[in-house]
Amino acid sequence: MTRALQILKDAGLRKTPCRLQMLDLLLQEGRAISHSEFELHLEAIDRVTIYRTLHTFERKGLLHKVIDGQNQSKFALCSHSCDEKEHRDEHIHFHCENCDKTRCLDELGIPEIVLPVGYSAHRANYMIEGICAECVGAGT
Ligand SMILES: [Zn+2]
Ligand SMILES: [Zn+2]
Ligand SMILES: [Zn+2]
Known part of the structure; x- marks a missing residue:
C-alpha cells in the first residue's frame, strides 16, 4: 500500500484519483503547496474538485493551511x-524569498509568548522569510 493510500485509509476517506494525486504531490515535495500549484500538477482534475478536496483534508486533520509572506494560502x-x-500544527513555517517554497519546520515549536492580561491565544502563526538551505547551497 502506498503512503497516500494509507493516509486516506487512516482518515476513513474513500480513495479518489484527486485525493491520491494531491497526497502524492505533497509527499513527494515535502513542503506546502498552493491551490494553483495543485491545478498545474493535476491537469485532468478541475479546480472545484481540488478546492473541495483541500477542505475535506483540512477538516479531517490531514492538511493545515499556511499563509506565506506573500499572503498566499498554501497547504501542508x-x-x-x-x-x-x-489541529496541533504549532510549528514555525519558513518561506524562501528566492524559490518561493514554503516548508514546515516541524521540529521548531513556536516560542511561548506572554500575552497582556485579559488576552487568551487560540492559534498562532509563525512565518519566517528568508533564504532556504537549498537555495544557499545552489549558490556555492
Ligand atoms: Zn494539522
Ligand atoms: Zn529557496
Ligand atoms: Zn506546517
Whole structure:
C-alpha cells in the first residue's frame, strides 16, 4: 500500500484519483503547496474538485493551511497528532524569498509568548522569510 493510500485509509476517506494525486504531490515535495500549484500538477482534475478536496483534508486533520509572506494560502501535510477534532500544527513555517517554497519546520515549536492580561491565544502563526538551505547551497 502506498503512503497516500494509507493516509486516506487512516482518515476513513474513500480513495479518489484527486485525493491520491494531491497526497502524492505533497509527499513527494515535502513542503506546502498552493491551490494553483495543485491545478498545474493535476491537469485532468478541475479546480472545484481540488478546492473541495483541500477542505475535506483540512477538516479531517490531514492538511493545515499556511499563509506565506506573500499572503498566499498554501497547504501542508499535518503530523500524526492532528485529527478531525483538533489541529496541533504549532510549528514555525519558513518561506524562501528566492524559490518561493514554503516548508514546515516541524521540529521548531513556536516560542511561548506572554500575552497582556485579559488576552487568551487560540492559534498562532509563525512565518519566517528568508533564504532556504537549498537555495544557499545552489549558490556555492
Ligand atoms: Zn494539522
Ligand atoms: Zn529557496
Ligand atoms: Zn506546517
